[in-house]
Amino acid sequence: MSFAELGLIPELLQAVADAGYTEPTPIQRQAIPVVLAGGDVMGGAQTGTGKTASFTLPLLHRMAPYASTSTSPAKHPVRALILAPTRELAMQVQESVVTYSRHLPLRSTCIYGGVDMNAQIAELRRGIEIVVATPGRLLDHVQQKTINLGQVEFLVLDEADRMLDMGFIPDIRRILGLLPAKRQSLLFSATFSEEIKKLADTMLRAPQLIEVARRNTVSETISHLVHPVSSHVKRDLLADLLNAGADGLGQTLVFVATKFGCSRLARHLVKEGISADAIHGDKSQLERTEALEKFRNGTTRVLVATDVAARGLDIDDLPYVVNFELPSTPEDYVHRIGRTGRAGKQGAAVSLVAPEENQKLAAIEKLIKLKIPQQIVPGYGPETSSEDLRRFRNTHSRPKAAVAPDGFDFNRPYAANSDSSSSSKGKQAPQRRNPAVAVLLGGSGKLR
Numbered sequence: 001m002s003f004a005e006l007g008l009i010p011e012l013l014q015a016v017a018d019a020g021y022t023e024p025t026p027i028q029r030q031a032i033p034v035v036l037a038g039g040d041v042m043g044g045a046q047t048g049t050g051k052t053a054s055f056t057l058p059l060l061h062r063m064a065p066y067a068s069t070s071t072s073p074a075k076h077p078v079r080a081l082i083l084a085p086t087r088e089l090a091m092q093v094q095e096s097v098v099t100y101s102r103h104l105p106l107r108s109t110c111i112y113g114g115v116d117m118n119a120q121i122a123e124l125r126r127g128i129e130i131v132v133a134t135p136g137r138l139l140d141h142v143q144q145k146t147i148n149l150g151q152v153e154f155l156v157l158d159e160a161d162r163m164l165d166m167g168f169i170p171d172i173r174r175i176l177g178l179l180p181a182k183r184q185s186l187l188f189s190a191t192f193s194e195e196i197k198k199l200a201d202t203m204l205r206a207p208q209l210i211e212v213a214r215r216n217t218v219s220e221t222i223s224h225l226v227h228p229v230s231s232h233v234k235r236d237l238l239a240d241l242l243n244a245g246a247d248g249l250g251q252t253l254v255f256v257a258t259k260f261g262c263s264r265l266a267r268h269l270v271k272e273g274i275s276a277d278a279i280h281g282d283k284s285q286l287e288r289t290e291a292l293e294k295f296r297n298g299t300t301r302v303l304v305a306t307d308v309a310a311r312g313l314d315i316d317d318l319p320y321v322v323n324f325e326l327p328s329t330p331e332d333y334v335h336r337i338g339r340t341g342r343a344g345k346q347g348a349a350v351s352l353v354a355p356e357e358n359q360k361l362a363a364i365e366k367l368i369k370l371k372i373p374q375q376i377v378p379g380y381g382p383e384t385s386s387e388d389l390r391r392f393r394n395t396h397s398r399p400k401a402a403v404a405p406d407g408f409d410f411n412r413p414y415a416a417n418s419d420s421s422s423s424s425k426g427k428q429a430p431q432r433r434n435p436a437v438a439v440l441l442g443g444s445g446k447l448r
Contacts, residue, residue, distance in 0.1 A: 006032045008061055011103035016057070019099055025050035026212040032058045035186065040204040043188040044211035052096045055082075055156050055186050060101050062154065062184075063129060067105045076107050076127025078147065080154040081179070083135055083172065085162040087112040087285055088292065093158065094132040106130060113137040114285040121146045135163070135171035142178060149178050157203070160189035160196050161331070165307075169199060176203055190338070191331050222341035223348045224372045226361065228382045231354035233389045235265065237380045238324060238352060239272040242302060249350075251295070252320040254304045255336050257328070265324060266304040276302040307332055315339060323351035326360040330367040355382045 003016050003024055024032065027045040034041055035058035045051045059080055068075045082097075084090040094110035101108065108130035109123045117140065124131075124147055131138075131147070141147040157163070163172060185203050189196050200207065229237050242249050256262045259280040266278035277291040277300045294300040296315055307327060321340045327333055340347025351372070353361050365371055376382075379392040 001029055003057075007036060008032070008057060009064055011064070012057055012061055012100060015100045015102050016053075018102070021053075025054075027051055027210065028054045028057070030210045030212065031055065034208050034210070035059065035184070036061060038062075038184055040184060040207040041186045041188075042192075042200050042204060042207040042209045043186065044190070044192060044209070045188065049212055051188055052093055052158075053100070055158075055188070056093070056096050056100055059130075059154050059156070060097075060104060060106065063106060064104060066129060069105045073125060073127030076129050077151040078128060078131050078149060079151055080130045080156070081138075081149065081152050081175075082130070082132045082156040082158060083138070083163075083175070084132065084158045085134065085166055085168060087114060087134060088288065089159060090132050090134050091289075097130055097132065101130075108132065111137050111141060112285070113140070117141070117144070117146075135168045135175060138175060139171055142175075149175075150180065152179050153183050155179060155183055155185045155203070157185070157187045157199075160187050160199065161191045161193065162335070164193065164195055164199075165329075165332075169195065172199065173202070190335060221346050222337055223346075224337075224351075224370065225348070226351045226353050226372050226374045227380070228374055228376055229352050229354060229380045230382055230384045231356070232386050233380055233384050234324060234352050234354065235268050236389055237377060238265075238322065239269060239274065240377075240380075241322075241350075242269065242274050243272055249322070250301075250319045251298065252302050252322055253295075253315070253318060253339050254302060254322045254324050255327070256304060256306060257325040259306055261325070262304050262306050266302075269302055269304070274302055275300050276304060278304045280306045307336070317345060319347060321347070321349050323349070323353075326351060326353060326357045326364065328360070330360070330364040333364045334368065 001024060002022070003013055006024060006029070008016075027043065027049045031041055031043055031054040035055060041055075043051065043054070045054075063079060066079060070076075082090075082093055084093055090110050090112050094108060097108045107126075107128045109120070109128045110132045111120045111124075112134045113136050117137075120137075120141070121144075124141065133141075138147070142149070157172065163169060185205070185207075187196075187200050187204060187207070227237065238254070242252065254265065256265055259282050262278045262280045266276045269276035277294060279288050279291045283291070291300070291303065295303040304324075318340045321337050323333070323336060327336060337347075337349035340349065351361070353374075361372070379389060379396060384392075
């Protein structure tokens with residue numbers, strides 16, 4: 001099926017072609033016709049499935065009759081409101097709106113916290129049809145009467161499960177009370193808890209449920225591996241996995257539990273000679289944007305992040321996600337590793353699990369219905385102390401080589417996947433890997 005078969009107007013088809021897309025993804029094939037017909041949607045899709053375009057394209061199609069080149073603000077009232085949980089996700093959605101509306105005289109803007117409101121106010125005053133916003137900053141504008149939501153016809157709530165996790169549901173309910181009752185509403189969520197279902201009942205009318213994957217499942221393009229390790233030597237193990245020459249982990253997103261731990265781990269990696277940066281809630285918007293951009297363009301090899309800061313990160317060809325600490329809820333494991341293995345590409349999720357985290361690991365395995373392979377790295381184990389590691393390093397500067405007759409070296413560390421690592425494009429990745437990578441690769445030479 002092509003985008004033209006979905007019934008989109010020529011201006012949108014041209015924008016899609018300009019962006020280099022040829023065929024719609026499953027969520028796009030299912031959702032776009034429903035939205036075009038004016039129906040409400042409750043969508044469940046894994047990250048990286050093309051979800052944003054599944055609501056952006058049909059909304060732009062339906063708003064096309066309102067497109068105007070007039071300079072009068074009155075000709076550009078807010079007609080579509082898209083809510084996202086974080087600044088990063090809101091900015092990415094706005095980028096998609098701009099990309100797909102390039103051939104339509106429709107105005108859009110993105111409003112979020114952490115920056116001065118004056119520039120946003122000026123933008124809103126000139127007339128904007130499509131507003132992408134985080135809930136808190138939107139309510140700030142409502143309170144200051146700098147935005148009028150009385151003519152909103154289209155509402156999108158993106159990443160509803162993360163809205164719930166971040167405590168935004170009361171704000172969402174306040175916003176719903178400010179919108180016209182007659183509107184088209186779309187809700188998208190990676191998971192559907194009872195609270196999300198209750199929210200859907202209040203904002204959607206006879207919605208069509210669209211799911212392109214079972215709830216709380218992970219992409220089949222992602223391979224999983226657990227390294228049992230003492231919490232005392234986790235930092236050392238991560239640095240060793242990353243700092244292993246040409247065969248080390250490639251571009252990597254590392255998840256930690258706290259903002260303090262995030263900055264501390266990034267500093268440790270830098271001391272170990274690894275290009276790393278941190279992104280968390282206490283960083284300014286400018287700092288977060290710069291850190292993300294450096295990671296995307298390969299200037300920074302490792303980005304250490306908290307769950308809140310990393311939600312919605314869209315990074316092409318990210319080969320590795322590392323759980324330095326397991327998340328407190330198993331659903332967040334699904335969200336975290338969804339940063340890799342996107343759009344059908346291969347990825348790997350590596351978790352460093354201390355004994356006190358075994359209960360969390362069991363909950364994750366139960367949720368995703370998968371027993372994750374475990375591999376102890378030589379010199380590191382669940383009972384290893386800092387002193388044990390020091391003694392091991394004194395006697396083992398490098399693990400003794402164990403080369404099979406076919407030349408396979410079982411003690412070489414991770415090799416960056418040449419098909420998926422943006423930092424190694426055009427280079428052939430080494431073929432010799434350690435047992436941990438052998439588990440990931442399944443002996444096939446490609447990530448399973």
